[in-house]
Amino acid sequence: MDEKNMSQIFLKIPVERAGVLIGDKGITKFELEKGTGATITVDGKLGDVIIEAPSGGCDPSGILKARDLVNAIGRGFSPDKAFRLFDDNQIIEVIDLKEIVGDSRNTLVRIKGRIIGENGKTRRLIESLAGVWVSVYGHTVALIGDYEEMRVAKEAIELLLKGCQHGTVYRYLNKEHLELKKRKLLLWERMPELKETKEEKK
Numbered sequence: 001m002d003e004k005n006m007s008q009i010f011l012k013i014p015v016e017r018a019g020v021l022i023g024d025k026g027i028t029k030f031e032l033e034k035g036t037g038a039t040i041t042v043d044g045k046l047g048d049v050i051i052e053a054p055s056g057g058c059d060p061s062g063i064l065k066a067r068d069l070v071n072a073i074g075r076g077f078s079p080d081k082a083f084r085l086f087d088d089n090q091i092i093e094v095i096d097l098k099e100i101v102g103d104s105r106n107t108l109v110r111i112k113g114r115i116i117g118e119n120g121k122t123r124r125l126i127e128s129l130a131g132v133w134v135s136v137y138g139h140t141v142a143l144i145g146d147y148e149e150m151r152v153a154k155e156a157i158e159l160l161l162k163g164c165q166h167g168t169v170y171r172y173l174n175k176e177h178l179e180l181k182k183r184k185l186l187l188w189e190r191m192p193e194l195k196e197t198k199e200e201k202k
Helices: 015-022 024-036 060-074 079-086 097-101 105-116 118-130 147-161 166-201
Strands: 002-005 008-012 039-043 048-052 091-096 133-137 140-145
Touching: 008 060, 015 024, 015 039, 015 060, 024 039, 024 060, 024 079, 048 060, 060 079, 060 091, 060 140, 079 133, 079 140, 091 097, 091 147, 097 105, 097 147, 105 118, 105 133, 105 147, 118 133, 118 147, 118 166, 140 147, 147 166
Parallel strands: none
Antiparallel strands: 002 008, 008 048, 039 048, 091 140, 133 140
């Protein structure tokens, strides 16, 4: 990715994902532009994407959010799953497997198989127990979730990359799932207390 400035970002996505980014009759691109305030230009033949601020300027966060959304769709997520990134507390992280295991096609296929699991079981468990979306596409693994969910999902994937048994990873996910639920429950219980504090400050 080449970011010249905060008003223009250049991305390259796989050519086969360009049509998904545009959407039927341009609906996906329209929703992205509407939700971020950015202008998105897609070259369907080359996979080149230009994200620009409209004339008169734009909130830089909108440009960066558009970048993350385009990146998510380019990394294999459906638009519906990528749209989770419209929520400000959601982030995307992309793990390049080649940087970890090298260029060997056989090794990449084996590692991707470990992350996906038999009939997709492992990926589904990471999604349901960590609360993230997972896309295994090309030589990358992409994750969408909040910071705590991302921490758990990344650790599970790192365990798989290190060769840990799936049972070990599942036990880790179950333990962290309970911890995540506890933290969210505590936060929910504190919400009235936090609201009262804000009211007192007014």
